[in-house]
Amino acid sequence: MQLSITSIICIIGIFQGLLLAFALVLSKDGGQMSNRLLAVVLTLTTVILAYTILEDLNAFKIYPYLFFMKAHVFFLLGPLFFFYVKSLINKALKFTAKDLLHLLPFILFFLVVLPLYLDSKETIQDVVTQKANNTTGLSMSDMIIQAVLKSYYLFYLIISLSAIQKFYRNSNDSNVVLHAHRFEWIKRIILIAIFIACISMLTDFLQPTQFTEKFVPMANVALIVLMGYLGLKQTDIYSVLELRRPVGKYKKSALTQEESNSIYENLMLKMKSDKLFKESDLSLPVLAKSIDFPAHHVSQVINEKFGMNYFNFISMFRIEEAKLLISETENNGMNITQIAYETGFNSISTFNAAFKKFTSLSPAEFKKQN
Secondary structure, three states: OOHHHHHHHHHHHHHHHHHHHHHHHOOOOOOOOOHHHHHHHHHHHHHHHHHHHHOOHHHHHHHHHHHHHHHHHHHHHHHHHHHHHHHHHOOOOOOHHHHHHHHHHHHHHHHHHHHHHHHHHHHHHHHHHHOOOOOOOOHHHHHHHHHHHHHHHHHHHHHHHHHHHHHHHHOOHHHHHHOOHHHHHHHHHHHHHHHHHHHHHHHHOOOHHHOHHHHHHHHHHHHHHHHHHHHHHEEEOOOOOOOOOOOOHHHOOOOOOOHHHHHHHHHHHHHHOOOOHHHHHHHHHHHHHOOOHHHHHHHHHHEEEEEHHHHHHHHHHHHHHHHHHHHHHHHHHHHHHHHHOOOOOHHHHHHHHHHHHOOOHHHHHHHHHO
């Protein structure tokens, strides 16, 4: 039987998804929990696409046991994506027995359909054939099952989005600001997934059309392609966010924890209240002198507390100020060049490079979005 255009596009999506999953597992960070979980999520998404192809080929009449695989996937996909988000914002995350409760619906559904699996092939084939030959749309019982499945998946997408927003909103760690683009991209992916899930649910309750039947699988392919594009464009986007990393070279430092905390508090005061970063000629010795601590100790605290060097530390605060000013250009009347110099940069090229590094957008692109 000849494959439809939708099935061919699904095959491309499956190839892309599996390729990205292998890349995540085989990457230098492949051993990290977040990468492994995302690889599983991508693989499960390709299973949903494979279901579309099998449906197109009427393969369930030959392999009826595969008919229920989509339901199993939906019960797994939501919780696993939620675990991925949790591991992304917390590298030290460890799973406990309590986390297994998230998989309880999957286990219960498996137990419900288990008698059908144990029955004869002819029996399950009759069930599948009856559903396949139903030209009047989904029955009420099927609609309820589909609604439960997709609502469950949607619920986990929403709490995943909420977890990211809560983490970013409540975090006082400046390293989170440095890697804010990772959160923005994953938030966009979740919002797209929520949109696809809502359209899919509407399709179940309305009379299906050629467009609605093709939209959901093709939208899932587009989502996988987008994730692959992000992985190529920005190699650190799927990395675990490492907060406050210890730096080995300071093991023999005489700096005490009390002094370290004092330097940190003074630095934040100088940056947030005094906005010392606006001084274009601000150097590490000048900054250290302003808080009355040795320059090498200030450098150590910046490395340990913020996970970056002095140059990136200053640039981070300058870019945050620039983002604020760009968002308020209608009120302050400043153009991008003026904002660059106002925030302490000595050239527009340096400003553009730093802005792109911290936001993954050019100043002009950021202005359009805000």
